[in-house]
Amino acid sequence: MKKLHLYISFLALFSSLLLGAQEIKFSGTVSKTKVSVGERFQLSYSINTNASTFNGPDLSAFDVYTGPNQTFTTNYVNGQLTQSLTYYYHLSARKPGKISIGAARINVGGRTLQSNTLELEVSNASQPANQGQHKQGNTTGAASNGQGNNLFIRAHISKSTAFLGEPVTVIYKVYNRYPMVNFSDVKIPSFNGFYTEEIALDKNGKGVSETVGGIQYTTLEIKRTLLIPQKTGKLEIPTLDASFIVRERVAPQSIFDQILGGSYRDTEVKVKSIPLSIEVLPLPLAGKPTDFTGGVGQFSFDVSSSTTKLKAGDAFNLNLKIQGKGNIKLIDPPKINVPSEIELYDPQIKDAAQVSSGGMSGSKSFDYLMIPQAGGTYEIGPFQFTYFDPQKKSYQTISSAAIRLEVEKSAGEQPASNRSGSATGTKVIASDIRYNKTLVKAYTPLNEQGFLFSMGYFVWALLPLLAFIGLLLYKRYQQNRFANRSLYKTRDAGHLARKRLQRAHELKSSGNNDAFYEEIFKALYGYLGDKFQIAVANLSRDVIRQKLTEHQTDTELQNKLFKVLDTCEMARYAPSAVQGMHEVYHDTTEVITGLEKR
Amino acid sequence: MTAIYRIIIVVFWLGLSIGQNAFSAPVEKLFDQGNQSFLKGDYKNAALNFEEILQEHHLKSPELYFNLGNCYFKMTDYPNAILNYERSLKLSSGDEDVLFNLNLANKKIEDQIVAIPELFYYRWFRGLYSMFDAGFWAVLTLILWSITVALGFVFVLGSTSTLKKAGFYGAIFSLLMSIGVFALSWASHRASYLQNEAIVFAGSVSVKSAPTETSTGLFLLHAGSKVKISDQIDTWVKIRTADGNEGWILLSDVEVI
Incomplete structure (x- = not known):
């Protein structure tokens, strides 16, 4: 025992030391x-x-x-x-x-x-305690936690069936019976198949009392969204998940708790709304106007022009304004037709639409810039706007009054036919093949192989060559013949002359004076012509002398020749005055043989 | 001009071939019947009439092929339409109507082959020789050749030196001209008479890397595509598409233009 005490005291000391040392x-x-x-x-x-x-x-x-x-x-x-x-x-x-x-x-x-x-x-995520009873109504859905439906979220939709493009509002509300609740987390759902616009919640959104199934709850809206369906069919409104910190009273655990009025316990409670769906109906096809541009709701339509009097080439604005309730932000520009003389530009689009829990309302305006190209009075419109009214379940068309436009001619305006605007060329509507040929210029045999390289081609190609060669040969022949004749003539000049002299000799014997001299004269001229290749007509005494000198004939022979010629001429004109025929004959023979020797 | 050289051709032909007489009355009748059927929308009979001229009378003409192509076009038989338009173009290259319709038909077929652009000088050359048909160029070559020979004659036998000079230079010039025109004539002749092009008629054909059934398929061609034939081994032909792809296909899959 003593020992034990010692131990304890020692331990106590030690521990106090330790404590002192923190x-x-x-x-x-x-x-x-x-x-x-x-x-x-x-x-x-x-x-x-x-x-x-x-x-x-x-x-x-x-x-x-x-x-x-x-x-x-x-x-x-x-x-x-x-x-x-x-x-x-x-x-x-x-x-x-x-x-x-x-x-x-x-x-x-x-x-x-x-x-x-x-x-x-x-x-796992879903605690058994949080899987409470499920309540499902036509337009509401709630999932509650296990604490006796004390806290749940419900989604409210303004309608369960809607037309394509018809706005629907969805509101998520928290129903609560706990004295103190704090949000700890809210998961924002995403809406598929809808065009969405958030609707602002009341800033000082105090809880509103509401009775559900005989139990009074404090309710608070946590999300309000405008949905515009973009698809037809069953579209899902997703669940909204939220966690809350709930303060619960717990049974007193000690005397102090009882004095202080009990104790509380903070617990986290996760709740989610149950999913809902909307049936989105397609817009009726029957009677769907061609100029429908997607407007669903109730609208009015207004058209105004910035001016009604202007000059050609000046711009003006045509304003189309659609006002009302519905999917106003999603309306496409209405189709408008204007005379071709007016140039039309794409519209400027402005929208001024507000979203509230009642839906989307406001206006959308389309500003078309137009420029008249020519002077004159134009009537533009009437313009039409067509929309679908989901309440009447039918298409509605509103027409505006037509706008009368007076356009003054601009200074340098040209006649209509010359304007560039009208010179747009041929407008092709469709393309088709060009029509058959009606006349055949020429048929050729099916197996025709073309003229080039055909027999005929080669023949015609060779023909000029053959003609060329033929002509060449002919010419050569002609030339040869001419050349031969000259040669022969020169060679046989003496021979011919001798023949002439022989005849002259016979004439001398028969005493025919005139014929004798004639023959001697011819013999000499003929001989000289042949010898020097000169036509007899060209033979004058000068030419003969020149030729003889060229041939280096001695002067004695020349003199003899001219003497004979003189005698012959004299004998032809004065036959009695001439010397004897014998001497003339002798001299002539001498001249010819002399020349022949050369 | 065409009239003149047609007369020249006729004269040339008459000198050499006998029986090349003008087309006969039955042929003209068939042609008119074809056109009348076409007008009524009876394209099948129209085609039969035009085909008869080809098959029975063994005569062809660019107009005939053009009309036949139109019949097939209307019957939506585009490969046949293309074939006939191409045949028409072979006989009268550069005919605007034929080119227009061929272009339309080519848009209807499956393969839209983008041709490799030709080099500019080849395009010019083709534009030049397409201005007239092969016969014209052949005759023109002969005429220029004859002039060359005549001038050569003047050169050889000219009696004065001026005449000789004129003959000499004239002959040289004329010879160069005739060589140039001969080149055009040859090209035009090849374009008109060389059967080195074909139209694919098989609906879809795999072009092989070698002339065997087992070789690799390189690419697919569909009916109506135009190919160039560059070689032939047995029943296989080596083809080349306008975009430069080459390969082998069976001759039976194509129809030669």
């Missing part, structure tokens, strides 16, 4: 060890001294909402100072299963401390 503790805790997926919980690390450089654990398996945040508290109790530094996170798990959170590290006075590791059990 034992440092660094530990981690979680607010819950069992959580569901997506449920928020707190992870905190505390150290009982001041420290620095906190290194948090790996939290990749969680969604971190906040943290690490830190709080530092100092208490002075019974003369003892206690300090506490806490780092905390708000987390939610992503996946179900057992998750361990690793150690965090902290630096204290140069020493690194490690915290404990933590185990966490994560169950």
Whole structure:
């Protein structure tokens, strides 16, 4: 026993010493060890001294909402100072299963401390407690939590069937019976197949009391959206997920609780609205006007022109304004027709539409810029606007009055036919093949091989060549013959002359004087002509003398020749005055043989 | 001009071939009947009439092929329409109506082959020789050749030096001209008479890398496409498309223009 006492006192002493030296503790805790997926919980690390450089654990398996945040508290109790530094996170798990959170590290006075590791059990998202009763009405849907329908969200839609393009409003409302509720998270749904416009909520939206199934709830709208269906068929209104922090009274656990009026517990409650759907009807095809441009609702239509009197070439504005309630932002420009003399530009579109829970209303205006190209008076319009009225379930057409436009001719305006606007060329409506030929110029045999390289071609190509060669040969022949004759003549000049002399000799014997001299004369001229290749007609005494000199005939022979010629001429004109025929004959023979010797 | 050289051709032909007489009355009757059927919308009979001129009378003309092409076009038989338009163009290259209709028909077929653009000088050359048909160029060559020979004659036998000079230079010039015109004539002749083009008639044909059934299919051609034939081995022909792809297909898959 004594020994034991000693031990205890020793231990007490030791521990007091330790305490005096401020034992440092660094530990981690979680607010819950069992959580569901997506449920928020707190992870905190505390150290009982001041420290620095906190290194948090790996939290990749969680969604971190906040943290690490830190709080530092100092208490002075019974003369003892206690300090506490806490780092905390708000987390939610992503996946179900057992998750361990690793150690965090902290630096204290140069020493690194490690915290404990933590185990966490994560169950599936939908806790059994949150799967309450489902209520489904025609236009509302709600999912409530397990605490006796104390908190749920309902979606309200203004109509469950709508035409394509007809605006529908959806409102998400929270129904609550808890005294204190705070939103912790709202997931905004996305609407597929709709054109959406957010409707502003009342800023100071206080809760409104509403009774559902005999139970009074405080309601609060959390989302209001205008939906314009863009597709036909069953379109889904998605659920809205929200988590709330609910403060619940718990049974008093201690005497102090009872004195202080009980204690509360904050719990997170996840609720979601149940999905709804809208049946979107197509616009009736029967009687659908061709100029329908997508307007669904109730509209009025107004057309105005910036001016009605202007000059050709000046611009003016035609304003088409559509006013009313419906899918006003989604209306396409109405088709308009204007005379071809007026140049039309694409419209400028302005819309001034507001969205409220009653739908979309306002106006849309189309400004068409137009430029008249020529002077004159034009009537433009009447313009028409066609829309679908979902209440009357029929197409409506509104016509405006026509606008009369007086256009003055501009200074340099040209006659209509010369304007560039009208010179647009032929407008092709359709293309077709060109029509058959009606006349055949010429047929050729099917197996025709063409003229080039045909027999005929070669023949015709050779023909000129043959003609050329033929002509050449002929010419050569002709030339040869001519040349031969001259040669012969020269050679036989003496021979011919001798023949003539022989005849002259016979004439001399018969005593025919005139004929004798004639023959001698001819013999000499003929001989000289042949000898020198000169036509007898060209033979004059000068020519003969020249030729004889060229032939280097001696003067004695020349003189003899001219003497004979003189005698012959004289004998022809005065036959009695001439010497004897014998001498003339003799001289002539002598001259010819003399010349022949050369 | 055409009249003159047609007369010249006729004279040339008359000198050499006998029996090339003008087309006979039955042929003209068939042609008119074809056109009348076409007008009534009876394209099938119209085509039969035109085909008869080709098959029975063994006569052809650009107009005949053109009308036949129109019949097939109207019957939506575009490969046949293209074939006949191409045949018409072979006989009268550059005919605007034929080119127009051929262009339309080519838009109707599956393969829209974009031709590799020709080099500009080849385009000019083709534009030049397409101005007249092959017969005209052949005759013109002969005329220029004859002039060359005549001037050569003047050169050889000219009695004065001026005459000789004129003959000499004239002959040289004329010879160069005739060589040039001969080139045009040859090109035009090839375009008109060389059967080196064909139209694909098989609905869809795989063009092979070699003239065997087992070789790799390189690309697909569809009915109506025009190809150039560059070689033939047995029943296979080597073809080349306008965009430069080459390969082998069966001769039976194509119809030679």
